[in-house]
Amino acid sequence: MKRGSNHDQFxxxxxxxxxxxxxxxxxxxxxxxxxxDEIAHALQYDHGxxxxxxxxxxxxxxxxLDEIPMPDMQCVVLNRLDQHERFIPRTMRRWVRTGRLxxxxxxxxxxxxxxxxxxxxxxxxxxxTQSTPVDDVASAMAEDTQQVATDVQMRVExxxxxxxxxxxxxxxxxxxxxxxxxxxxxxxxxEFRGEGLEALNASGVNAAEFGVGFNVSHRPQQAxxxxxxxxxxxRVVGGEECALIGSQTARAGQTGGIVVVQSGRTTREVxxxxxxxxxx
Amino acid sequence: xxRATERDLIERAIAGERAAAGDLIKAHQRSVYGYILxxxxxxxxxxxxxxxxxxxxxANLHRFDFRFRFSTWLFTIARRLYMNxxxxxxxxxxxxxxxxxxxxxxxxxxxxxxxxxxxxxxxxIQSALMHLSVEQREIIVLFHQLxxxxxxxxxxxxxxxxxxxxHLHRGRxxxxxxxxxxxxxxxxxxxHFGGQFNKTTDDAVDGVLA
Numbered sequence: 264m265k266r267g268s269n270h271d272q273f274x275x276x277x278x279x280x281x282x283x284x285x286x287x288x289x290x291x292x293x294x295x296x297x298x299x300d301e302i303a304h305a306l307q308y309d310h311g312x313x314x315x316x317x318x319x320x321x322x323x324x325x326x327x328l329d330e331i332p333m334p335d336m337q338c339v340v341l342n343r344l345d346q347h348e349r350f351i352p353r354t355m356r357r358w359v360r361t362g363r364l365x366x367x368x369x370x371x372x373x374x375x376x377x378x379x380x381x382x383x384x385x386x387x388x389x390x391x392t393q394s395t396p397v398d399d400v401a402s403a404m405a406e407d408t409q410q411v412a413t414d415v416q417m418r419v420e421x422x423x424x425x426x427x428x429x430x431x432x433x434x435x436x437x438x439x440x441x442x443x444x445x446x447x448x449x450x451x452x453x454e455f456r457g458e459g460l461e462a463l464n465a466s467g468v469n470a471a472e473f474g475v476g477f478n479v480s481h482r483p484q485q486a487x488x489x490x491x492x493x494x495x496x497x498r499v500v501g502g503e504e505c506a507l508i509g510s511q512t513a514r515a516g517q518t519g520g521i522v523v524v525q526s527g528r529t530t531r532e533v534x535x536x537x538x539x540x541x542x543x
Numbered sequence: 544x545x546r547a548t549e550r551d552l553i554e555r556a557i558a559g560e561r562a563a564a565g566d567l568i569k570a571h572q573r574s575v576y577g578y579i580l581x582x583x584x585x586x587x588x589x590x591x592x593x594x595x596x597x598x599x600x601x602a603n604l605h606r607f608d609f610r611f612r613f614s615t616w617l618f619t620i621a622r623r624l625y626m627n628x629x630x631x632x633x634x635x636x637x638x639x640x641x642x643x644x645x646x647x648x649x650x651x652x653x654x655x656x657x658x659x660x661x662x663x664x665x666x667x668i669q670s671a672l673m674h675l676s677v678e679q680r681e682i683i684v685l686f687h688q689l690x691x692x693x694x695x696x697x698x699x700x701x702x703x704x705x706x707x708x709x710h711l712h713r714g715r716x717x718x719x720x721x722x723x724x725x726x727x728x729x730x731x732x733x734x735h736f737g738g739q740f741n742k743t744t745d746d747a748v749d750g751v752l753a
Contacts, residue, residue, distance in 0.1 A: 291686075323715075328574070340597040343594070
């Protein structure tokens with residue numbers, strides 16, 4: 264245990280004991296041979312320190328590994344390593360290495376072939392789309408949307424056509440006091456076709472024909488005129504063409520009425536609105 | 544084992560030679576097993592830890608840096624595994640179990656004393672070691688049992704050399720006192736059942752200092 268430095272001085276404690284630090288240094292192997300001899304000589308006279316040193320030596324010697332029964336772990340460790348395929352015979356290692364290289368080369372070659380085919384025949388190596396439930400739902404929704412769009416467009420056109428005469432009516436001031444048309448819905452029949460329709464238009468009631476019937480709108484421009492004929496829809500009643508007029512009055516307290524017109528004459532009248540005849 | 548031999552064994556083991564790996568195990572198993580056994584005081588734990596350390600070291604042998612010693616690497620891994628095992632196996636005290644083990648009014652027989660005496664003789668130093676702090680125990684084992692120099696211990700434990708020496712000196716004094724107490728306890732068995740301890744003679748003083 265000669266490991267260390269040289270102690271030049273051999274200091275004793277005042278009461279004659281060898282310094283403990285010196286014993287520690289000796290046990291650490293940090294003193295020279297000459298100093299060891301001096302300590303060994305001094306220990307003959309320092310019985311307390313000598314006893315301590317003997318006890319320490321006793322404990323240190325007890326640490327000897329030879330006293331420890333120890334299992335041989337060589338086989339166990341090597342077997343565990345074999346499970347990890349750590350150790351392979353040299354001949355086998357060559358084959359393993361060759362096999363790994365062959366697999367890598369095969370994978371690389373395959374990828375290159377796929378890339379070549381892709382560049383030459385893109386359609387051959389491209390997967391086509393397949394019908395899936397989601398696709399079916401999407402296509403059905405698209406069809407439904409198209410249908411709804413068509414319906415909406417048709418209704419918009421109808422509405423636009425119905426509003427067109429009204430816009431003209433609103434823009435063109437109607438001549439006041441001229442009774443060019445007398446509509447007595449509750450007692451007279453009205454021919455809405457041909458001349459009757461023209462007459463209706465001439466009176467300021469704009470009527471447009473579409474489908475199987477008419478749409479008649481009238482809004483008086485002057486104050487005091489009470490009647491607003493809002494709509495007119497054609498309908499087939501009893502096999503003959505007829506017209507159903509719905510009206511709405513502008514003023515409070517005035518009610519609307521319904522007149523059924525058939526072939527130019529009023530065949531049925533709902534007498535709920537006496538004022539409906541109060542057109543100018 | 545000198546460094547050239549060790550390097551040769553490592554290179555052959557890396558190349559896949561099973562016998563070389565076996566030689567490495569054989570060369571180091573006693574020291575690392577003794578180290579972990581002294582640290583833990585338990586054979587089972589020491590065996591498990593050392594086996595696992597060897598498996599990890601040999602499975603990663605291709606990463607070994609030849610600038611260092613193989614034993615240093617092995618001990619570092621074994622120590623880390625031991626620390627992890629200690630952290631996992633902290634005792635959970637079960638008071639019910641302890642209560643159920645209460646005395647039944649009978650005294651241990653002579654066979655028990657005899658077994659105990661034998662165990663005490665063997666494990667006196669281990670018992671004393673287990674009463675030291677972890678640092679003191681580890682440094683004493685590395686220095687006195689495995690003959691590691693202070694500088695290597697300091698590097699292994701990542702602490703200054705002065706701190707290592709301080710732990711070593713304090714631990715050694717305490718070990719001396721504790722071992723003396725265990726010997727005195729064992730001598731009681733010796734009086735009753737015979738047998739003897741190895742006694743340190745005056746010649747041992749020269750041996751210790753030398």
